[in-house]
Amino acid sequence: MSTAPHLAAVPTDPPGVTGPAAVASPWSRLAAVANRTWVRKLLLLALLAAAWEGYARQLANPLLVPTLSDTVRALVQSVRDGELPGRVAISLKLLLMGYAGGVGLAAVLAFAAAGTRIGAELLELLTAMLNPLPAVALLPLALLWFGIGAGSIVFVLVHSVVWPVALNAHAGFSSVSPTLRMVGRNYGLRGPLLALRILVPAASPHLLTGLKVGWAFAWRTLIAAELVFGVSSGRGGLGWFIYEKKSELDMPQVFAGLVTVVSIGLAVEHLVFRQLEARTVRRWGMRT
Protein backbone atom coordinates (compact mmCIF):
# COMPACT_ATOMS: atom_id res chain seq x y z
CA MET A 1 0.00 0.00 0.00
CA SER A 2 2.74 2.47 0.83
CA THR A 3 4.35 3.02 -2.51
CA ALA A 4 3.98 6.66 -1.51
CA PRO A 5 6.68 8.96 -2.85
CA HIS A 6 9.73 9.22 -0.66
CA LEU A 7 9.09 12.47 1.13
CA ALA A 8 10.08 11.36 4.57
CA ALA A 9 12.87 13.87 5.08
CA VAL A 10 10.88 17.01 5.83
CA PRO A 11 13.24 19.80 6.77
CA THR A 12 11.38 21.86 9.36
CA ASP A 13 10.21 21.05 12.88
CA PRO A 14 6.49 20.61 13.37
CA PRO A 15 4.98 23.92 14.44
CA GLY A 16 4.71 24.86 18.08
CA VAL A 17 7.80 23.06 19.32
CA THR A 18 10.16 25.97 19.62
CA GLY A 19 12.36 25.14 22.55
CA PRO A 20 12.42 27.78 25.29
CA ALA A 21 15.88 28.94 26.31
CA ALA A 22 16.84 27.41 29.65
CA VAL A 23 16.42 29.93 32.46
CA ALA A 24 19.39 30.01 34.79
CA SER A 25 19.43 32.22 37.90
CA PRO A 26 16.58 33.86 39.80
CA TRP A 27 18.05 37.20 38.73
CA SER A 28 17.70 36.54 35.07
CA ARG A 29 14.18 35.30 35.75
CA LEU A 30 13.37 38.60 37.47
CA ALA A 31 14.91 40.49 34.56
CA ALA A 32 12.77 38.48 32.19
CA VAL A 33 9.63 39.38 34.15
CA ALA A 34 10.61 43.07 34.23
CA ASN A 35 11.05 42.90 30.48
CA ARG A 36 7.45 41.86 29.82
CA THR A 37 5.51 44.65 28.18
CA TRP A 38 2.53 44.43 30.50
CA VAL A 39 4.75 44.47 33.61
CA ARG A 40 6.45 47.62 32.35
CA LYS A 41 3.10 49.23 31.56
CA LEU A 42 1.79 48.37 35.01
CA LEU A 43 4.84 50.02 36.56
CA LEU A 44 4.28 53.14 34.44
CA LEU A 45 0.65 53.21 35.50
CA ALA A 46 1.64 53.02 39.18
CA LEU A 47 4.03 55.92 38.61
CA LEU A 48 1.33 58.06 37.00
CA ALA A 49 -1.09 57.22 39.84
CA ALA A 50 1.49 58.31 42.39
CA ALA A 51 2.04 61.56 40.47
CA TRP A 52 -1.73 62.23 40.45
CA GLU A 53 -2.06 61.59 44.18
CA GLY A 54 0.99 63.76 44.95
CA TYR A 55 -0.16 66.66 42.78
CA ALA A 56 -3.75 66.62 44.07
CA ARG A 57 -2.56 66.60 47.70
CA GLN A 58 -0.21 69.46 47.05
CA LEU A 59 -2.89 71.44 45.19
CA ALA A 60 -5.37 70.72 47.98
CA ASN A 61 -8.36 71.91 45.93
CA PRO A 62 -10.77 68.96 45.61
CA LEU A 63 -13.12 71.11 43.49
CA LEU A 64 -10.56 71.16 40.70
CA VAL A 65 -8.60 67.93 41.13
CA PRO A 66 -9.70 65.35 43.69
CA THR A 67 -7.03 62.96 44.95
CA LEU A 68 -6.76 59.49 43.54
CA SER A 69 -7.74 58.00 46.87
CA ASP A 70 -10.92 60.13 47.01
CA THR A 71 -11.73 59.11 43.47
CA VAL A 72 -11.26 55.44 44.27
CA ARG A 73 -13.43 55.81 47.38
CA ALA A 74 -16.14 57.51 45.33
CA LEU A 75 -15.89 54.80 42.71
CA VAL A 76 -16.22 52.01 45.26
CA GLN A 77 -19.18 53.73 46.86
CA SER A 78 -21.01 54.29 43.55
CA VAL A 79 -20.42 50.72 42.57
CA ARG A 80 -21.65 49.47 45.96
CA ASP A 81 -24.87 51.44 45.98
CA GLY A 82 -25.55 50.26 42.45
CA GLU A 83 -25.76 53.71 40.86
CA LEU A 84 -22.73 53.40 38.59
CA PRO A 85 -23.41 49.81 37.41
CA GLY A 86 -26.96 50.89 36.55
CA ARG A 87 -25.67 53.82 34.49
CA VAL A 88 -23.10 51.62 32.78
CA ALA A 89 -25.83 49.12 31.91
CA ILE A 90 -27.95 51.86 30.31
CA SER A 91 -24.95 53.09 28.30
CA LEU A 92 -23.88 49.62 27.18
CA LYS A 93 -27.38 48.75 26.07
CA LEU A 94 -27.58 51.86 23.88
CA LEU A 95 -24.08 51.20 22.64
CA LEU A 96 -24.81 47.63 21.63
CA MET A 97 -27.97 48.69 19.82
CA GLY A 98 -26.15 51.39 17.88
CA TYR A 99 -23.14 49.16 17.21
CA ALA A 100 -25.25 46.27 15.97
CA GLY A 101 -27.24 48.60 13.75
CA GLY A 102 -24.11 50.21 12.34
CA VAL A 103 -22.35 46.92 11.69
CA GLY A 104 -25.46 45.44 10.07
CA LEU A 105 -25.88 48.43 7.77
CA ALA A 106 -22.15 48.37 6.96
CA ALA A 107 -22.38 44.67 6.08
CA VAL A 108 -25.23 45.33 3.64
CA LEU A 109 -23.32 48.19 2.00
CA ALA A 110 -20.02 46.28 1.83
CA PHE A 111 -21.59 43.13 0.37
CA ALA A 112 -23.46 45.23 -2.21
CA ALA A 113 -20.16 46.92 -3.04
CA ALA A 114 -18.39 43.57 -3.38
CA GLY A 115 -21.03 42.22 -5.72
CA THR A 116 -21.96 45.12 -7.98
CA ARG A 117 -20.21 48.09 -9.51
CA ILE A 118 -23.04 50.47 -8.65
CA GLY A 119 -22.85 49.25 -5.05
CA ALA A 120 -19.13 50.02 -4.92
CA GLU A 121 -19.68 53.48 -6.36
CA LEU A 122 -22.51 54.18 -3.95
CA LEU A 123 -20.42 53.09 -0.96
CA GLU A 124 -17.45 55.17 -2.06
CA LEU A 125 -19.64 58.23 -2.56
CA LEU A 126 -21.47 57.84 0.75
CA THR A 127 -18.32 57.27 2.80
CA ALA A 128 -16.53 60.16 1.12
CA MET A 129 -19.42 62.47 2.04
CA LEU A 130 -20.48 61.20 5.43
CA ASN A 131 -17.34 59.75 7.05
CA PRO A 132 -15.85 63.21 7.80
CA LEU A 133 -19.10 64.33 9.46
CA PRO A 134 -18.67 64.11 13.27
CA ALA A 135 -21.50 62.14 14.81
CA VAL A 136 -22.22 64.83 17.40
CA ALA A 137 -22.88 67.29 14.59
CA LEU A 138 -25.92 65.18 13.72
CA LEU A 139 -27.40 65.53 17.21
CA PRO A 140 -29.61 68.56 16.43
CA LEU A 141 -31.02 66.74 13.42
CA ALA A 142 -31.48 63.57 15.44
CA LEU A 143 -33.37 65.55 18.10
CA LEU A 144 -35.71 66.86 15.45
CA TRP A 145 -36.33 63.42 13.95
CA PHE A 146 -36.38 61.18 16.99
CA GLY A 147 -36.91 63.54 19.91
CA ILE A 148 -34.85 63.53 23.08
CA GLY A 149 -33.96 60.02 24.20
CA ALA A 150 -32.63 56.66 23.16
CA GLY A 151 -33.69 56.91 19.52
CA SER A 152 -31.54 59.94 18.86
CA ILE A 153 -28.53 58.44 20.57
CA VAL A 154 -28.82 55.17 18.65
CA PHE A 155 -29.13 57.17 15.42
CA VAL A 156 -25.85 59.03 15.94
CA LEU A 157 -24.19 55.82 17.12
CA VAL A 158 -25.17 54.04 13.90
CA HIS A 159 -23.71 56.93 11.95
CA SER A 160 -20.45 56.81 13.89
CA VAL A 161 -20.09 53.03 13.36
CA VAL A 162 -21.31 52.39 9.83
CA TRP A 163 -18.74 54.38 7.82
CA PRO A 164 -15.49 53.15 9.35
CA VAL A 165 -16.76 49.55 9.36
CA ALA A 166 -18.04 49.71 5.77
CA LEU A 167 -14.90 51.45 4.55
CA ASN A 168 -12.61 48.83 6.09
CA ALA A 169 -14.75 45.96 4.86
CA HIS A 170 -14.76 47.39 1.34
CA ALA A 171 -10.97 47.81 1.41
CA GLY A 172 -10.66 44.25 2.75
CA PHE A 173 -12.88 42.69 0.09
CA SER A 174 -11.10 44.61 -2.67
CA SER A 175 -7.70 43.43 -1.53
CA VAL A 176 -8.49 39.70 -1.57
CA SER A 177 -6.04 38.11 -3.99
CA PRO A 178 -7.38 37.11 -7.42
CA THR A 179 -5.86 33.66 -6.83
CA LEU A 180 -8.03 33.03 -3.76
CA ARG A 181 -11.12 34.19 -5.65
CA MET A 182 -10.26 31.77 -8.46
CA VAL A 183 -9.78 28.94 -5.96
CA GLY A 184 -13.27 29.60 -4.64
CA ARG A 185 -14.81 29.78 -8.11
CA ASN A 186 -12.92 26.63 -9.06
CA TYR A 187 -14.89 24.84 -6.35
CA GLY A 188 -18.11 26.15 -7.87
CA LEU A 189 -18.65 28.98 -5.37
CA ARG A 190 -20.39 32.08 -6.71
CA GLY A 191 -22.15 35.19 -5.45
CA PRO A 192 -23.09 35.26 -1.75
CA LEU A 193 -21.49 31.87 -1.03
CA LEU A 194 -18.17 33.00 -2.54
CA ALA A 195 -18.38 36.17 -0.44
CA LEU A 196 -19.18 34.26 2.75
CA ARG A 197 -16.71 31.38 2.41
CA ILE A 198 -13.78 33.17 0.74
CA LEU A 199 -14.02 36.97 0.84
CA VAL A 200 -15.07 37.35 4.48
CA PRO A 201 -12.33 35.17 6.02
CA ALA A 202 -9.74 36.44 3.55
CA ALA A 203 -10.58 40.02 4.51
CA SER A 204 -10.70 39.26 8.24
CA PRO A 205 -7.75 41.52 9.19
CA HIS A 206 -9.51 44.49 7.61
CA LEU A 207 -12.87 43.47 9.07
CA LEU A 208 -11.41 43.28 12.57
CA THR A 209 -9.77 46.67 12.19
CA GLY A 210 -13.11 48.11 11.08
CA LEU A 211 -14.97 46.58 14.03
CA LYS A 212 -12.34 47.91 16.42
CA VAL A 213 -12.34 51.44 15.04
CA GLY A 214 -16.14 51.37 14.92
CA TRP A 215 -16.28 50.36 18.58
CA ALA A 216 -13.93 53.16 19.65
CA PHE A 217 -15.94 55.73 17.66
CA ALA A 218 -19.21 54.45 19.11
CA TRP A 219 -17.97 54.64 22.70
CA ARG A 220 -16.73 58.21 22.31
CA THR A 221 -19.86 59.30 20.49
CA LEU A 222 -22.08 57.73 23.13
CA ILE A 223 -20.45 59.52 26.05
CA ALA A 224 -20.49 62.82 24.15
CA ALA A 225 -24.13 62.40 23.14
CA GLU A 226 -25.19 61.54 26.69
CA LEU A 227 -23.43 64.60 28.01
CA VAL A 228 -25.62 66.66 25.68
CA PHE A 229 -28.89 64.95 26.53
CA GLY A 230 -29.23 61.97 28.75
CA VAL A 231 -31.81 64.05 30.61
CA SER A 232 -35.10 63.27 29.05
CA SER A 233 -35.81 59.75 30.07
CA GLY A 234 -34.77 60.65 33.59
CA ARG A 235 -32.48 57.64 33.46
CA GLY A 236 -29.25 58.70 31.77
CA GLY A 237 -26.18 56.59 31.13
CA LEU A 238 -22.55 57.06 32.05
CA GLY A 239 -22.12 60.36 30.21
CA TRP A 240 -25.14 61.79 31.95
CA PHE A 241 -23.78 60.50 35.28
CA ILE A 242 -20.63 62.59 34.74
CA TYR A 243 -22.65 65.66 33.78
CA GLU A 244 -24.96 65.28 36.75
CA LYS A 245 -22.14 64.90 39.26
CA LYS A 246 -20.44 67.97 37.81
CA SER A 247 -23.63 69.96 38.45
CA GLU A 248 -23.60 68.72 42.04
CA LEU A 249 -19.91 69.68 42.26
CA ASP A 250 -19.15 66.11 43.34
CA MET A 251 -15.73 66.03 41.73
CA PRO A 252 -14.57 62.62 43.03
CA GLN A 253 -17.68 61.11 41.39
CA VAL A 254 -16.96 62.99 38.13
CA PHE A 255 -13.50 61.49 38.10
CA ALA A 256 -14.89 58.09 39.07
CA GLY A 257 -17.13 58.34 36.01
CA LEU A 258 -14.20 59.25 33.78
CA VAL A 259 -12.14 56.37 35.16
CA THR A 260 -15.05 54.06 34.37
CA VAL A 261 -15.23 55.33 30.78
CA VAL A 262 -11.53 54.66 30.29
CA SER A 263 -11.68 51.25 32.00
CA ILE A 264 -14.53 49.97 29.87
CA GLY A 265 -12.83 51.19 26.70
CA LEU A 266 -9.62 49.40 27.70
CA ALA A 267 -11.40 46.26 28.84
CA VAL A 268 -13.22 45.84 25.54
CA GLU A 269 -10.08 46.55 23.55
CA HIS A 270 -8.04 43.98 25.51
CA LEU A 271 -10.55 41.33 26.50
CA VAL A 272 -12.63 41.26 23.36
CA PHE A 273 -10.67 42.50 20.37
CA ARG A 274 -7.18 41.33 21.37
CA GLN A 275 -8.55 37.89 22.19
CA LEU A 276 -10.43 37.76 18.92
CA GLU A 277 -7.28 38.78 17.07
CA ALA A 278 -5.14 36.19 18.83
CA ARG A 279 -7.60 33.44 17.97
CA THR A 280 -8.02 34.45 14.35
CA VAL A 281 -5.73 36.63 12.27
CA ARG A 282 -2.64 36.18 14.44
CA ARG A 283 -3.04 32.42 14.56
CA TRP A 284 -3.51 32.37 10.80
CA GLY A 285 -0.46 34.57 10.19
CA MET A 286 -2.64 37.16 8.46
CA ARG A 287 -1.71 40.19 10.54
CA THR A 288 0.30 42.45 8.27
Place this chain on the structure above:
Amino acid sequence: MATAMTLAGAPLLDLAGVTLEYRSGGRRVVATEGVGFQVEAGERVALLGPSGCGKSTLLKAVAGFLPPAAGRISLHGRALVSPGPDRIVVFQGFDQLLPWKTVHENVVFALRTARGLRRAEAERRARDHVRRVGLAPFAHAYPHELSGGMKQRVAIARCLALQPEIVLMDEPFGALDALTRERMQEELLELWREARFTLLFVTHDIAEAVRVGSRVILLSAHPGRVRADLRVGEGALAGDAHDAQARVRALVFDALEDWSI
Protein backbone atom coordinates in the same frame (compact mmCIF):
# COMPACT_ATOMS: atom_id res chain seq x y z
CA MET B 1 -21.14 19.01 -35.06
CA ALA B 2 -23.15 18.18 -32.01
CA THR B 3 -22.92 21.01 -29.53
CA ALA B 4 -24.70 20.41 -26.29
CA MET B 5 -24.13 16.76 -25.65
CA THR B 6 -21.34 14.42 -24.76
CA LEU B 7 -19.93 12.67 -27.78
CA ALA B 8 -18.93 9.06 -27.49
CA GLY B 9 -15.30 8.84 -28.40
CA ALA B 10 -14.73 12.60 -28.16
CA PRO B 11 -11.35 13.49 -26.69
CA LEU B 12 -11.28 14.41 -22.99
CA LEU B 13 -10.17 17.97 -23.72
CA ASP B 14 -10.45 19.61 -27.11
CA LEU B 15 -9.24 23.08 -28.02
CA ALA B 16 -10.08 24.29 -31.51
CA GLY B 17 -8.93 27.65 -32.88
CA VAL B 18 -8.86 29.20 -29.43
CA THR B 19 -8.10 32.91 -29.46
CA LEU B 20 -7.91 34.61 -26.09
CA GLU B 21 -7.69 38.32 -25.49
CA TYR B 22 -7.85 40.94 -22.80
CA ARG B 23 -9.72 44.17 -23.34
CA SER B 24 -9.10 47.12 -21.10
CA GLY B 25 -10.33 50.58 -21.98
CA GLY B 26 -10.39 50.14 -25.75
CA ARG B 27 -6.99 48.48 -25.77
CA ARG B 28 -6.91 44.87 -26.90
CA VAL B 29 -4.16 42.42 -25.99
CA VAL B 30 -4.21 39.14 -27.87
CA ALA B 31 -2.78 36.48 -25.59
CA THR B 32 -3.16 33.39 -27.79
CA GLU B 33 -4.30 32.99 -31.37
CA GLY B 34 -5.93 29.99 -32.98
CA VAL B 35 -4.60 27.46 -30.50
CA GLY B 36 -5.76 23.93 -31.11
CA PHE B 37 -4.85 20.60 -29.54
CA GLN B 38 -6.49 17.62 -27.91
CA VAL B 39 -5.71 15.85 -24.66
CA GLU B 40 -6.61 12.21 -24.01
CA ALA B 41 -7.30 10.75 -20.59
CA GLY B 42 -4.15 9.85 -18.68
CA GLU B 43 -1.85 12.07 -20.76
CA ARG B 44 0.65 14.42 -19.19
CA VAL B 45 0.79 17.42 -21.49
CA ALA B 46 3.43 20.07 -20.85
CA LEU B 47 2.57 23.44 -22.32
CA LEU B 48 5.93 25.05 -23.01
CA GLY B 49 6.54 28.62 -24.10
CA PRO B 50 8.39 31.82 -23.28
CA SER B 51 7.07 34.17 -20.60
CA GLY B 52 4.16 36.28 -21.78
CA CYS B 53 3.13 33.92 -24.58
CA GLY B 54 -0.26 33.31 -23.00
CA LYS B 55 0.23 30.01 -21.16
CA SER B 56 -1.47 31.17 -17.97
CA THR B 57 -4.26 32.75 -20.00
CA LEU B 58 -4.80 29.49 -21.84
CA LEU B 59 -4.94 27.55 -18.59
CA LYS B 60 -7.43 30.05 -17.15
CA ALA B 61 -9.58 29.61 -20.23
CA VAL B 62 -9.53 25.82 -19.84
CA ALA B 63 -10.43 26.28 -16.18
CA GLY B 64 -13.40 28.37 -17.30
CA PHE B 65 -12.33 31.72 -15.85
CA LEU B 66 -12.02 33.38 -19.26
CA PRO B 67 -14.30 32.78 -22.27
CA PRO B 68 -12.53 32.46 -25.64
CA ALA B 69 -12.86 35.41 -28.02
CA ALA B 70 -12.90 32.87 -30.84
CA GLY B 71 -12.77 29.10 -31.08
CA ARG B 72 -14.05 26.45 -28.76
CA ILE B 73 -12.89 24.57 -25.69
CA SER B 74 -14.74 21.40 -24.89
CA LEU B 75 -14.55 18.68 -22.32
CA HIS B 76 -15.88 15.28 -23.47
CA GLY B 77 -17.24 17.10 -26.52
CA ARG B 78 -19.22 19.57 -24.45
CA ALA B 79 -18.35 23.27 -24.63
CA LEU B 80 -17.09 24.73 -21.36
CA VAL B 81 -19.11 27.53 -19.88
CA SER B 82 -17.95 28.09 -16.31
CA PRO B 83 -15.33 27.03 -13.77
CA GLY B 84 -15.99 23.73 -12.07
CA PRO B 85 -14.41 21.06 -9.90
CA ASP B 86 -13.90 18.78 -12.92
CA ARG B 87 -10.90 21.03 -13.76
CA ILE B 88 -8.87 21.96 -10.70
CA VAL B 89 -6.03 24.48 -10.97
CA VAL B 90 -2.77 24.46 -9.01
CA PHE B 91 -1.34 27.98 -9.20
CA GLN B 92 2.23 29.17 -9.07
CA GLY B 93 1.91 31.52 -6.09
CA PHE B 94 2.04 30.51 -2.45
CA ASP B 95 -1.25 32.31 -1.79
CA GLN B 96 -3.63 29.65 -3.10
CA LEU B 97 -4.17 27.92 0.27
CA LEU B 98 -6.82 29.38 2.55
CA PRO B 99 -4.65 30.89 5.30
CA TRP B 100 -7.43 30.57 7.88
CA LYS B 101 -7.56 26.81 7.54
CA THR B 102 -5.02 24.18 8.48
CA VAL B 103 -3.54 21.81 5.89
CA HIS B 104 -6.14 19.19 6.75
CA GLU B 105 -9.00 21.70 6.78
CA ASN B 106 -7.95 23.10 3.40
CA VAL B 107 -8.43 19.69 1.82
CA VAL B 108 -11.63 19.01 3.77
CA PHE B 109 -13.05 22.38 2.69
CA ALA B 110 -12.34 21.61 -0.97
CA LEU B 111 -13.96 18.18 -0.73
CA ARG B 112 -17.05 19.44 1.06
CA THR B 113 -17.50 22.54 -1.11
CA ALA B 114 -16.65 21.16 -4.53
CA ARG B 115 -17.74 17.55 -4.11
CA GLY B 116 -20.41 17.97 -1.47
CA LEU B 117 -18.98 15.17 0.67
CA ARG B 118 -20.16 14.62 4.21
CA ARG B 119 -17.66 15.59 6.89
CA ALA B 120 -16.58 12.09 7.89
CA GLU B 121 -15.91 11.03 4.31
CA ALA B 122 -14.15 14.32 3.50
CA GLU B 123 -11.92 13.92 6.57
CA ARG B 124 -10.99 10.39 5.63
CA ARG B 125 -10.04 11.36 2.09
CA ALA B 126 -8.21 14.48 3.26
CA ARG B 127 -6.07 12.43 5.67
CA ASP B 128 -5.24 9.98 2.91
CA HIS B 129 -4.17 12.65 0.42
CA VAL B 130 -2.22 14.70 2.94
CA ARG B 131 -0.35 11.52 3.85
CA ARG B 132 0.41 10.78 0.21
CA VAL B 133 2.33 14.03 -0.15
CA GLY B 134 4.20 13.27 3.06
CA LEU B 135 2.62 16.02 5.15
CA ALA B 136 0.79 13.95 7.75
CA PRO B 137 2.92 15.45 10.58
CA PHE B 138 1.86 18.91 9.42
CA ALA B 139 -1.82 18.18 8.92
CA HIS B 140 -2.80 20.64 11.64
CA ALA B 141 -0.32 23.37 10.77
CA TYR B 142 -1.53 26.61 9.20
CA PRO B 143 -0.20 27.55 5.74
CA HIS B 144 1.97 30.38 7.11
CA GLU B 145 3.88 27.79 9.14
CA LEU B 146 4.92 25.87 6.01
CA SER B 147 7.77 26.29 3.53
CA GLY B 148 7.03 27.12 -0.09
CA GLY B 149 7.54 23.53 -1.21
CA MET B 150 5.21 22.23 1.49
CA LYS B 151 2.52 24.73 0.48
CA GLN B 152 2.69 23.50 -3.12
CA ARG B 153 2.44 19.89 -1.88
CA VAL B 154 -0.73 20.81 -0.01
CA ALA B 155 -2.14 22.51 -3.11
CA ILE B 156 -1.39 19.37 -5.12
CA ALA B 157 -2.91 17.12 -2.46
CA ARG B 158 -6.01 19.33 -2.33
CA CYS B 159 -6.32 19.15 -6.10
CA LEU B 160 -5.82 15.39 -6.40
CA ALA B 161 -8.20 14.71 -3.52
CA LEU B 162 -10.96 16.20 -5.68
CA GLN B 163 -10.19 13.69 -8.44
CA PRO B 164 -10.82 16.17 -11.26
CA GLU B 165 -11.17 15.04 -14.88
CA ILE B 166 -8.12 17.10 -15.64
CA VAL B 167 -5.45 18.63 -13.42
CA LEU B 168 -4.32 22.10 -14.50
CA MET B 169 -0.96 23.29 -13.18
CA ASP B 170 0.41 26.77 -13.85
CA GLU B 171 4.17 26.70 -13.15
CA PRO B 172 3.46 25.20 -9.72
CA PHE B 173 7.17 24.88 -8.94
CA GLY B 174 8.17 28.19 -10.54
CA ALA B 175 8.74 29.98 -7.24
CA LEU B 176 10.75 27.18 -5.63
CA ASP B 177 14.52 26.80 -5.42
CA ALA B 178 16.14 24.50 -7.98
CA LEU B 179 16.69 21.56 -5.60
CA THR B 180 13.16 21.59 -4.23
CA ARG B 181 11.80 22.00 -7.76
CA GLU B 182 13.52 18.85 -8.99
CA ARG B 183 12.33 16.86 -6.02
CA MET B 184 8.78 18.11 -6.51
CA GLN B 185 8.86 17.07 -10.16
CA GLU B 186 9.83 13.57 -9.10
CA GLU B 187 7.10 13.49 -6.48
CA LEU B 188 4.52 14.64 -9.00
CA LEU B 189 5.46 11.80 -11.36
CA GLU B 190 5.32 9.40 -8.42
CA LEU B 191 1.78 10.61 -7.64
CA TRP B 192 0.85 10.26 -11.30
CA ARG B 193 2.01 6.63 -11.35
CA GLU B 194 -0.36 5.97 -8.45
CA ALA B 195 -3.41 7.78 -9.81
CA ARG B 196 -2.86 8.22 -13.59
CA PHE B 197 -4.67 11.56 -13.69
CA THR B 198 -4.80 13.72 -16.82
CA LEU B 199 -2.39 16.63 -16.51
CA LEU B 200 -1.99 19.92 -18.35
CA PHE B 201 1.20 21.44 -16.99
CA VAL B 202 2.33 24.95 -17.93
CA THR B 203 6.02 25.81 -17.77
CA HIS B 204 8.67 27.97 -19.44
CA ASP B 205 11.44 25.54 -18.47
CA ILE B 206 12.47 23.07 -21.15
CA ALA B 207 13.94 20.55 -18.74
CA GLU B 208 10.81 20.64 -16.61
CA ALA B 209 8.53 20.22 -19.64
CA VAL B 210 10.41 17.15 -20.78
CA ARG B 211 10.68 15.68 -17.31
CA VAL B 212 7.02 16.13 -16.39
CA GLY B 213 5.28 15.75 -19.74
CA SER B 214 4.61 12.66 -21.79
CA ARG B 215 3.94 15.18 -24.51
CA VAL B 216 5.24 18.70 -25.01
CA ILE B 217 3.23 21.37 -26.80
CA LEU B 218 5.40 24.28 -27.82
CA LEU B 219 3.86 27.76 -28.01
CA SER B 220 5.39 30.65 -29.92
CA ALA B 221 6.06 34.00 -28.32
CA HIS B 222 3.37 36.64 -28.05
CA PRO B 223 0.69 35.97 -29.23
CA GLY B 224 0.89 32.27 -28.47
CA ARG B 225 0.36 29.83 -31.33
CA VAL B 226 1.09 26.11 -31.35
CA ARG B 227 4.51 25.62 -32.97
CA ALA B 228 5.09 21.96 -32.26
CA ASP B 229 3.42 19.01 -30.59
CA LEU B 230 5.97 16.47 -29.53
CA ARG B 231 5.46 13.06 -27.98
CA VAL B 232 8.19 12.52 -25.44
CA GLY B 233 6.63 9.22 -24.47
CA GLU B 234 7.63 7.68 -21.21
CA GLY B 235 11.24 8.48 -22.00
CA ALA B 236 11.65 10.71 -19.03
CA LEU B 237 9.93 8.26 -16.71
CA ALA B 238 12.16 5.49 -18.00
CA GLY B 239 15.21 7.61 -17.28
CA ASP B 240 15.86 8.45 -20.92
CA ALA B 241 15.38 12.16 -20.28
CA HIS B 242 18.51 13.38 -21.99
CA ASP B 243 17.49 12.22 -25.39
CA ALA B 244 14.03 13.74 -25.14
CA GLN B 245 15.37 16.99 -23.75
CA ALA B 246 17.89 17.28 -26.57
CA ARG B 247 15.14 16.78 -29.12
CA VAL B 248 12.91 19.42 -27.54
CA ARG B 249 15.79 21.83 -27.13
CA ALA B 250 16.74 21.52 -30.79
CA LEU B 251 13.14 22.06 -31.74
CA VAL B 252 12.74 25.08 -29.49
CA PHE B 253 15.78 26.84 -30.89
CA ASP B 254 14.68 25.92 -34.35
CA ALA B 255 11.19 27.21 -33.90
CA LEU B 256 11.67 30.22 -31.72
CA GLU B 257 14.14 32.92 -32.50
CA ASP B 258 13.14 35.08 -29.53
CA TRP B 259 13.12 32.64 -26.62
CA SER B 260 13.34 34.51 -23.36
CA ILE B 261 14.29 33.02 -20.00
